[in-house]
Amino acid sequence: MHNTRSGRGLMRWRRFKNLFATCVMSLMALLVLAPLFAVLGDLVRRGAGALHWSFLVNLPTPPGEAGGGMANGIAGSFMMLLVASAIGVPLGIGCGVFLSEYGNNRYGTIIRFTADVLNGVPSIVIGMTVYGLVVITQRHFSLLAGGIALGIMMVPTVSRSTEEMLRMVPQSIREAAWGLGVPRWRTTVSVVLRTATSGIITGIMLAFARVAGETAPLLFTAFGNQFWNFKLNQPTAALPLQIYTYAISAFEDWNQQAWAGALILIVLIIGTIGVVRLVAARGTLRGAA
Amino acid sequence: MSALPEEPRLVGVPGLDPQRLKRPSGTAGPHAASPDGAKPIVQPAKAEARPPLEIPTPSRFADPLFTSLILLAAISLFAIVGLIVMSLVTRSRESLQQFGWRFFVQSVWDPVAGQFGALPFIYGTLVSSLLALALAVPLGVGVALFNTEVCPRRLRSLLSFTVELLAAIPSVIYGLWGIFVLAPVLRKFVEPWLKANLGWTGIFTGPPFGIGMLAAGLILAIMVIPIVASITREVVMAVPSQQREAALALGATRWEMLRISVLRNARVGIMGGVILGLGRAIGETMAVTMVIGNTPQISKSLLAPGDTLASVIANQFSEATGSIYLGALVEIGLALFIITLIVNTLARMLVWSVTRGMPSRAHA
Numbered sequence: 001m002h003n004t005r006s007g008r009g010l011m012r013w014r015r016f017k018n019l020f021a022t023c024v025m026s027l028m029a030l031l032v033l034a035p036l037f038a039v040l041g042d043l044v045r046r047g048a049g050a051l052h053w054s055f056l057v058n059l060p061t062p063p064g065e066a067g068g069g070m071a072n073g074i075a076g077s078f079m080m081l082l083v084a085s086a087i088g089v090p091l092g093i094g095c096g097v098f099l100s101e102y103g104n105n106r107y108g109t110i111i112r113f114t115a116d117v118l119n120g121v122p123s124i125v126i127g128m129t130v131y132g133l134v135v136i137t138q139r140h141f142s143l144l145a146g147g148i149a150l151g152i153m154m155v156p157t158v159s160r161s162t163e164e165m166l167r168m169v170p171q172s173i174r175e176a177a178w179g180l181g182v183p184r185w186r187t188t189v190s191v192v193l194r195t196a197t198s199g200i201i202t203g204i205m206l207a208f209a210r211v212a213g214e215t216a217p218l219l220f221t222a223f224g225n226q227f228w229n230f231k232l233n234q235p236t237a238a239l240p241l242q243i244y245t246y247a248i249s250a251f252e253d254w255n256q257q258a259w260a261g262a263l264i265l266i267v268l269i270i271g272t273i274g275v276v277r278l279v280a281a282r283g284t285l286r287g288a289a
Numbered sequence: 290m291s292a293l294p295e296e297p298r299l300v301g302v303p304g305l306d307p308q309r310l311k312r313p314s315g316t317a318g319p320h321a322a323s324p325d326g327a328k329p330i331v332q333p334a335k336a337e338a339r340p341p342l343e344i345p346t347p348s349r350f351a352d353p354l355f356t357s358l359i360l361l362a363a364i365s366l367f368a369i370v371g372l373i374v375m376s377l378v379t380r381s382r383e384s385l386q387q388f389g390w391r392f393f394v395q396s397v398w399d400p401v402a403g404q405f406g407a408l409p410f411i412y413g414t415l416v417s418s419l420l421a422l423a424l425a426v427p428l429g430v431g432v433a434l435f436n437t438e439v440c441p442r443r444l445r446s447l448l449s450f451t452v453e454l455l456a457a458i459p460s461v462i463y464g465l466w467g468i469f470v471l472a473p474v475l476r477k478f479v480e481p482w483l484k485a486n487l488g489w490t491g492i493f494t495g496p497p498f499g500i501g502m503l504a505a506g507l508i509l510a511i512m513v514i515p516i517v518a519s520i521t522r523e524v525v526m527a528v529p530s531q532q533r534e535a536a537l538a539l540g541a542t543r544w545e546m547l548r549i550s551v552l553r554n555a556r557v558g559i560m561g562g563v564i565l566g567l568g569r570a571i572g573e574t575m576a577v578t579m580v581i582g583n584t585p586q587i588s589k590s591l592l593a594p595g596d597t598l599a600s601v602i603a604n605q606f607s608e609a610t611g612s613i614y615l616g617a618l619v620e621i622g623l624a625l626f627i628i629t630l631i632v633n634t635l636a637r638m639l640v641w642s643v644t645r646g647m648p649s650r651a652h653a
Contacts, residue, residue: 017542017545020544021543021544022439024431025432026435028427028428028431029431032455032518036451036455036458038466038470039463042469042470090362091362093362098359102360113634113637114367114370117633118370120568120572120629120633122571122572122626122629124572124574124599124603124625125377125626126373129372129376129377132619133372133376152369155369159366183352184355188355212459213459213461213462214459215459219603219607220607223607240459243461243462244461244464247468247579248468255469259465262461262462262465269457269458270454273457277450
């Protein structure tokens with residue numbers, strides 16, 4: 001409809017549309033960043049007030065009693081993450097190696113698809129399954145069950161990042177090893193995996209950061225606990241679980257502590273990601289972070 | 290077995306011609322001068338099956354052992370998914386048999402009376418996810434385009450890192466923020482305004498609780514944005530630069546170039562990102578549970594509390610008594626599994642069709 005206009009008017013209209021679109025895109029970027037800064041800001045503002053040294057070293061107290069902490073939740077989270085990595089890291093690396101070194105065929109496609117399926121399974125469904133398979137068999141909510149649930153969630157993430165990293169290792173390096181008569185397994189372990197180590201570790205740390213904040217799979221597995229527990233077969237507190245319980249409770253001081261716990265959790269997670277990012281940016285292999 | 294030493298030419302070639310190395314022993318000689326040899330050295334992303342190089346192996350057992358260990362890891366992945374499906378199916382059998390398909394169309398969920406219908410949860414999941422997408426898609430696509438086209442080059446990686454941080458914040462923290470910050474704002478300011486001005490549409494009626502479908506949709510939107518944005522960024526960058534240059538050479542402005550050559554080429558992939566975001570929204574549990582109100586009802590109003598497939602499991606599973614109640618909840622889990630499976634598969638196929646051959650960067 002602007003064809004009838006003079007050339008200059010049309011050009012002005014097009015320039016205006018261009019400017020308008022640029023403004024809209026910039027506005028959207030601002031709108032996306034706004035909630036991030038709102039959430040982080042509120043976490044610091046509300047969390048810092050309730051954060052004391054006692055919060056980090058004390059057990060939870062009943063509502064109304066001062067001096068309660070989340071020490072057992074923090075410890076429980078770390079223990080669960082240890083169990084989770086004991087399961088998720090070897091399996092994930094194994095899958096990644098399979099996909100990259102042996103997976104250029106139909107089987108590779110099937111396994112890759114399976115990993116994608118597992119990655120898409122809602123975490124609450126994984127928690128439910130582990131409840132059925134582990135908790136019912138053990139007759140106990142337990143640290144082990146929570147760790148297994150988180151470990152299952154780590155597998156596809158670690159597998160994918162490992163595969164990506166191994167594919168970035170130049171084929172010529174493998175061939176150099178083969179040419180020297182190095183057996184295939186030795187080539188994979190000492191040459192390929194070694195070359196990609198920093199990238200693989202980056203992937204593991206990111207998977208770590210991802211499952212560290214997971215709450216849904218722990219609801220019916222680790223279940224939570226108000227006391228210390230270091231046994232594999234007992235219910236165990238976890239930081240995200242405790243945040244959830246405290247956030248939906250009706251007690252003001254518990255709500256306050258939920259904010260403090262959330263601040264600790266986010267500092268741990270963003271800290272991990274930040275460190276990984278910095279290290280990865282300096283390393284030779286980029287792209288995982 | 291000892292093919293390499295018989296191939297003296299290999300040693301002379303600087304860098305060892307890989308194409309020849311990849312052939313099984315015995316076939317290398319006659320084809321040594323074929324044009325294949327001119328191919329680039331590293332093409333790891335090719336999906337073609339390559340017969341492995343036969344190596345004069347000193348360890349006859351180590352190699353098969355290692356291969357079977359790796360294979361075991363790969364199969365265990367398969368086994369995990371199999372176990373999940375098996376566990377869900379066997380433990381929901383009672384409910385499956387008793388209710389059949391009616392389970393998904395009945396709208397009464399009353400565990401005390403033994404009535405189990407999943408319709409309110411399906412409705413809640415659909416409405417909250419679609420609401421989230423309606424907000425997240427324009428924002429996610431917009432920020433991705435801003436990132437790749439408008440943003441100063443130096444700030445690009447900073448911006449994409451910041452958007453990724455949105456995905457790194459745990460669900461439970463979004464829930465916490467939703468309860469104590471977003472819900473009060475909605476209750477005091479947004480919802481009364483919506484009621485006064487858009488109440489005639491019928492979807493903003495009833496008392497403004499703050500907590501409810503609208504809050505869940507907003508929180509979900511924040512969580513879905515990074516997925517849509519990262520996939521969009523990936524597929525937009527996969528558009529060949531000749532396409533952009535062609536449009537620019539014809540005198541297009543930046544926006545016209547984006548519309549004509551970038552968005553038109555990337556729309557299938559963006560669609561994939563949107564569906565992937567839908568998958569995330571459907572399966573999201575904690576944040577939704579904390580802000581949706583957990584009331585199994587079907588209400589036209591977005592201000593009313595609701596419930597989703599995932600949130601009902603989170604709320605009731607550990608308190609469920611009786612095998613039929615548990616079975617019904619597990620059946621909801623099974624439905625959730627199947628829905629996310631379909632949605633994610635569809636999304637992957639769409640994204641692959643655009644970025645095929647490019648390494649995937651989006652850990653969504």
